[in-house]
Amino acid sequence: NNINRKKNNNNKSKKSRPKRVPPGKIIADRILYRIASTDNDGSESSATTISPFSIEECQYYEMTKKRTLQPIGGKSIILRGLTPNSGLSGDGDDIITDSEIKVGPALYTMSGLYEEEEFPLEESKIVSGYVSALYCMEHPEIIQGKGLELGSGEGAGGLLSILASALSLGVRPTLGDIGIGLGASTLLAPVPPPSQFTKVVMTDPTPAHLQHCIQNLQAVNFPPEAVDLAALRLHDVVHDGESIPEGLRDEFDFILGCDVDGNDEDDSGEESGKAMASLIAHALKCNPRPNDNNTPAPPGQFLHVGPSRPTSLHSTNNLAQSLVNSYRMHTSFQELTMERIELTPLIRDSLELARAQIEDEVIGDAYIEYQKVNTGRFHILSATHDSDYDGENGGSFFPTEVGYNKSVEQEEKDSEEVAMREVQEEIDARAERQAAALAEEEENYATILAEEEAQMMAAEAEEGEALLQSQAEEQAEAKSAAEVEKASISEEEEQARQRVMAEARQAAADAI
Secondary structure, eight states, X not given: OOEESSOOOOXXXXXXXXXXXXXXXXXXXXXXXXXXXXXXXXXXXXXXXXXXXXXXXXXXXXXXXXXXXXXXXXXXXXEEOOOSOOSSSOOTTOOOOTTEEOOOOXXXXXXXXXXXXXXXXXXXXXXXXXXXXXXXXXXXXXXXXXXEEESXXXXXXXXXXXXHHHHHTTOOOSSTTTTSSTTOOSSOXXXXXXXXEEEEEEEESOHHHHHHHHHHHHHTTOOGGGXXXXXXXXXXOOTTTTTSOGGGTTOBSEEEEESOOOXXXXXXXXXXXXXXXXXXXXXXXXXXXXXXXXXXXXXXXXXXXXXXXXXXXXXXXXXXXXXXXXXXXXXXXXXXXXXXXXXXXXXXXXXXHHHHHHHHHHHTTXXXXXXXXXXXXXXXXXXXXXXXXXXXXXXXXXXXXXXXXXXXXXXXXXXXXXXXXXXXXXXXXXHHHHHHHHXXXXXXXXXXXHHHHHHHHHHHHHHHHHHHXXXXXXXXXXXXXXXXXXXXXHHXXXXXXXXXXXXXXXXXXXXX
């Protein structure tokens, strides 16, 4: 039993697999994914926030008589809801080891998805899709209206993001319990899209990827009326707006991309970034997007998720620069950490018992043992149109394409002004640092003076006390000497008196 409701020990070595598993046993191999963001506010300390949502991969195996693992069905992908305690340790009065975690309830389970081959954490496109899905779970307002996915691949990223947004808003399947939890059959309930979502267009330059995308859409019973597929090569998009297909112009309320570097064949990273920026700027609707009741809606948003490896960061940087410089779009950049937590395999006599045990983990608010944690760095680039862009005033917001670029002289002048501002800012910053150093030096000097004065006062007090003690000792010695002298004089007078009396007696005796 890998569930521990009450802890009464502090054993920290619970990560090893059983040495021998009898034939016929069912083994649940489970991996949990979740994201953590770091709020860098410039201070020495930074706060790390762990997402309360998670995604679990679960594969059941049966131990055969030949001591091999026979898969039971395909891998399940489970979107889990709010975690009671998202940390890797317990709270309250329980004593928790360093290898336990809590999981949230299973909101939706999908099986039979086509997946790419296994890759390291930061090189897997499906993991980038997990990051996108978990981010959309925390920001469900992104998925609304009509969407476009670039470089869909097998479609898992866009599919999971749409589903995650709906589940975060409380939308659930409508066909009873089918498709919920780990007991889902191959006949899943339709994926419940968000109420404000209408359709997504999934694109990819490779036909084989689109075929796998169709396979995945069918595997999860995605509503066919809510998805279109299209072959789209960024290599064919010239960054002048003229090569953008008419059906993609000013058409989409959100655009998604998972690990899309845009490097088609012989394109350079910079050129492909410009082409991708042109497509995004023209395809994303202008702001604001009116709702059905004509109330203001959140701005249309482009969201790209990718691993923080050098090549991907370089492509993302080229894309962000093109969006800002050529289309006056507003961008933001955020770094996230993906945690890949390998849960301790669950071993039971039957599949039903294993599923019941996993469900009991959530119902019983239990801690689950894990045996390994891998982390990978990912980044999110988001972009929106300027609030003043209305789709018609492209001269102000698409300067590269309409020929409103600044002259070389103006660019040089602006560059000089920027350089002068940077120099002035550096001078001001240096002056502030110097003033702070001077203030600190003055404070230290005042502290030293105060310490020296205190030491001098203590020395003077000690010297005065020693002088008084010396005087007292001298007075005591003088008094003692006087008393000795007085005693000596008294003795001599007594001796003289005795002699006089003796002499008188002698004289009297002589006279007689």
